[in-house]
Each structure stands twice: as structure tokens, then as C-alpha cells.
Amino acid sequence: MKEKIGLVSLGCDKNLVDSEYLLGALLENGYVITSDASEADIIIINTCCFINSAKQESIDTILEMAQYKTSGNCKMLIATGCLAQRYGDAILKEIPELDAVIGTGDFHKLPGLIEKLNNSRLKIITENRSFINYDIKKRVRTSNYFSYVKIAEGCSNCCSYCAIPQIRGPYKSRPIESIKEEVELLVSQGVKEINLVAQDTTSYGMDISGKPSLPDLLRALVDIKGEFWIRILYAYPTHIDDELLELISSSTKIAKYLDIPLQHINDRILRLMNRPINSEQIKKLIEKIRIIVPDITIRTTFIVGFPTESDSDFQELIDFVKIYRFDRVGAFKYSREEGTYAATLKPQVPERVKQERYDQLMTVQQVISKMNNEKMLGSTITVLAESYDPARKMFIGRSQKDAPGVDGTVMFQGEVRQLGRFYRVKITEAFEYDLMGEVVE
Numbered sequence: 513m514k515e516k517i518g519l520v521s522l523g524c525d526k527n528l529v530d531s532e533y534l535l536g537a538l539l540e541n542g543y544v545i546t547s548d549a550s551e552a553d554i555i556i557i558n559t560c561c562f563i564n565s566a567k568q569e570s571i572d573t574i575l576e577m578a579q580y581k582t583s584g585n586c587k588m589l590i591a592t593g594c595l596a597q598r599y600g601d602a603i604l605k606e607i608p609e610l611d612a613v614i615g616t617g618d619f620h621k622l623p624g625l626i627e628k629l630n631n632s633r634l635k636i637i638t639e640n641r642s643f644i645n646y647d648i649k650k651r652v653r654t655s656n657y658f659s660y661v662k663i664a665e666g667c668s669n670c671c672s673y674c675a676i677p678q679i680r681g682p683y684k685s686r687p688i689e690s691i692k693e694e695v696e697l698l699v700s701q702g703v704k705e706i707n708l709v710a711q712d713t714t715s716y717g718m719d720i721s722g723k724p725s726l727p728d729l730l731r732a733l734v735d736i737k738g739e740f741w742i743r744i745l746y747a748y749p750t751h752i753d754d755e756l757l758e759l760i761s762s763s764t765k766i767a768k769y770l771d772i773p774l775q776h777i778n779d780r781i782l783r784l785m786n787r788p789i790n791s792e793q794i795k796k797l798i799e800k801i802r803i804i805v806p807d808i809t810i811r812t813t814f815i816v817g818f819p820t821e822s823d824s825d826f827q828e829l830i831d832f833v834k835i836y837r838f839d840r841v842g843a844f845k846y847s848r849e850e851g852t853y854a855a856t857l858k859p860q861v862p863e864r865v866k867q868e869r870y871d872q873l874m875t876v877q878q879v880i881s882k883m884n885n886e887k888m889l890g891s892t893i894t895v896l897a898e899s900y901d902p903a904r905k906m907f908i909g910r911s912q913k914d915a916p917g918v919d920g921t922v923m924f925q926g927e928v929r930q931l932g933r934f935y936r937v938k939i940t941e942a943f944e945y946d947l948m949g950e951v952v953e
């Protein structure tokens with residue numbers, strides 16, 4: 513029997529997809545996967561370096577796993593993913609316990625590389641920064657009823673605060689046939705929710721022959737037989753057009769949900785961020801989306817404390833959030849990323865001010881979110897039953913209004929014969945982020 517391998521996946525859902533493919537490739541090569549780091553012979557950390565806190569978490573995790581070289585079975589410690597891609601030399605130098613760093617476009621080589629490592633330290637980071645054609649049939653899914661499906665890699669937008677294009681390379685779409693084949697397989701395995709992910713999903717197809725668009729991809733996916741939802745995450749605002757909105761509005765298989773990271777509303781800040789949209793265009797876009805898809809749930813994210821952001825710039829953002837009353841809002845405190853234009857801007861906003869603005873924004877949104885949820889009282893919605901909480905004697909699921917991992921849940925009681933099925937649930941209680949109800953059908 514080959515060695516036992518433990519894998520820690522950090523960062524975003526796109527990284528999780530990579531980890532799931534990697535697990536499949538390792539199993540295919542005869543390795544045994546363990547979730548107990550103390551018994552793993554080889555530990556792989558799939559790292560993130562999106563913002564400074566993510567870098568720190570990745571380094572802390574590598575150091576934590578390095579301890580199993582003395583207290584556990586670990587003989588080989590490997591870092592892959594975004595931090596490894598960007599800071600491979602530095603972490604190999606600073607962390608002597610690391611045996612290898614493998615870049616984002618190279619980790620498919622890992623199963624073959626492990627055998628060759630034998631006491632030598634290795635760095636493999638090539639120019640090929642992304643998109644590996646893994647065997648989709650071997651993917652090891654880490655969630656039961658929903659799945660993320662990567663439709664593209666990399667990013668060709670030039671947001672001034674973001675280092676991702678440097679790490680993951682330019683935008684690279686995956687062919688429709690390949691995505692369709694994977695979704696068909698997932699649906700046949702009982703997956704009920706397909707979350708389409710990429711750094712920017714609405715740019716889909718711009719780089720491949722024939723320039724298929726996201727609507728073209730969606731039309732191919734809704735043709736797949738079976739009961740399931742498709743959810744669009746990470747939509748870039750300037751690429752959301754009427755064709756996409758009308759498709760969302762008319763299809764029963766596409767969730768009435770859009771995740772559109774807007775980042776800010778102040779024109780000066782948007783320009784400094786190098787976002788190709790201004791506040792008036794953003795407001796018109798949100799209004800148009802709500803007209804074409806009246807029952808849509810809009811999620812967005814903002815960056816607070818971007819360099820030069822003044823109190824009045826921030827107040828403009830708060831006023832915008834109060835008026836436009838988004839269903840879901842996430843926020844990041846600006847993180848100064850080396851090699852980006854925004855890192856050179858002056859003045860940078862002090863950490864204390866960033867934290868205050870973050871807290872203020874989230875408090876404002878909490879009130880809006882509770883009021884939005886209270887509007888749901890008495891309504892009956894379709895919920896995907898995902899788990900059972902024996903302590904509370906409640907089933908837990910999500911409706912189309914909630915994306916996995918980032919939004920709320922629906923807790924409910926009633927006759928549930930099977931997890932991984934849709935139920936009609938009448939909403940009886942509303943909280944800030946979650947709902948509670950009872951099965952009616």
C-alpha cells in the first residue's frame with residue numbers, strides 16, 4: 513500500500529475545486545487519503561494569498577502541519593496553490609520543514625512527483641499558471657448536494673488592488689462541452705446545486721474561438737435532464753447584459769440570484785480601483801436587474817479602507833447600501849498587496865479606521881438583512897435539505913436565495929424523507945441571516 517496523504521485546502525471555492533481534483537488524482541495513483549494529519553505520511557497544503565490575512569493563515573497552517581514531522585508520521589510536507597505560486601522561493605527558504613512547493617499550474621504533476629522527491633527539496637513553478645484538465649470522473653467531492661464548477665481560470669481585468677492576475681495568469685475559459693460533461697456527471701451523482709465559479713464568470717468565452725458567452729453556456733446546461741439549480745457567482749458588473757438577465761428570469765433551472773462584487777460606489781475610488789464602471793452605471797444596472805428579474809437575490813461585496821478613502825467617500829457607500837438594500841453584502845478591509853498599483857497610493861487608511869468602517873457597514877447591512885428576511889414570513893419557498901442537526905432536531909438547508917458558505921440557511925422541521933431533495937417550506941421565523949420554517953409539501 514502507498515503512503516497516506518492528508519490535504520488541507522485553504523482559500524476560495526476555486527481552490528477547493530483544485531483540491532478535489534487533486535484528491536482524485538492521488539487516489540487514482542494508489543495513495544490513501546486521511547483526514548487525520550497525525551497519521552499522514554505526506555501532508556499537502558493548498559494555500560491562498562488573496563489578502564494578508566489569507567497569507568498569514570496559509571503560513572500558520574504550513575507551520576502547524578510541519579509539527580507533524582516530529583509529533584506524527586509526516587515525512588514529506590508540500591505547499592501548493594496561490595501562496596506557493598507567488599512566494600515559492602521565500603517559503604522554501606524560510607520554512608526548512610517544507611520539502612516542495614508546487615505552483616498553481618503544476619500541481620497535477622504532484623502524484624508523479626512525490627515518488628521522485630526522496631530527501632531532495634523541490635520547487636516547481638512554471639509559466640503555466642492555470643487550468644489543468646483533470647479527469648472529472650475521479651474528482652473527490654467534499655460536499656454532498658452542491659458543487660462548484662470552474663468555468664474559467666485566471667483573470668484579465670486589471671483591478672488596481674488585486675494580485676490574482678499575476679498569480680493565476682490571464683483569463684482562460686473552459687470549453688462548453690467539458691463543463692457540460694462535468695455538470696451531467698455531478699447531476700447523475702445526486703448533486704442538486706451547481707455553482708458556476710471563476711474569477712469573473714460573466715467574461716466567459718471571450719478568449720475562445722466562436723466566443724461563446726455565459727448565456728450560451730447556461731443554455732447548454734439547462735438542457736441537462738434532472739432537478740437541479742445553477743447559481744452564478746462572481747459576475748463582473750460590466751458584462752451583465754439583458755440576454756443574461758432574461759435567461760435568469762425565464763429559466764426554472766437558473767437560480768434567481770446574482771453575486772456581483774461591486775467593490776465601491778464613489779466615482780473617484782472606482783477610478784482608482786481601475787473599475788470600468790461609475791456610480792450612475794452601477795445604480796442603473798441594479799435597477800435594471802430588479803426590473804428584468806423582480807424576485808432576484810443580489811449579493812455584493814465591498815472593499816472598505818481603500819487608499820485615500822475619506823469619511824465622506826465611505827459615507828457615500830453607506831448611503832448607497834441603505835438605499836439599494838442588497839439582500840446579501842460581504843465586505844473586506846483593503847489589504848495592501850505588493851506589486852499592485854493601489855499599494856503605491858497615498859495616504860493608506862489606518863487599520864483602526866478600516867476596522868471601524870467594516871463594523872459600521874456590516875451593522876447597517878445586518879438591519880437591512882433582518883428586514884429583508886422578515887418580508888419572507890408566511891411565504892413558502894423551495895429548500896434543498898442538506899443536513900440534520902440532532903441537537904436542535906432541525907433540518908438545515910438553503911433556498912435559491914442563499915449560496916453555500918457565504919449566505920444564510922433555512923432551518924426547518926417536518927416530514928423529510930431524504931436529504932438532498934427539495935421541499936416546500938413555510939417560513940415562520942426570521943433572523944438576521946437565517947430563516948426557520950416547516951415543511952408543507
Ligand code: SF4
Nearest residue numbers: 523524560561562594
Ligand atoms: S488567492 Fe485567490 S484564487 Fe487563490 S486561493 Fe486565494 S482566493 Fe482563491
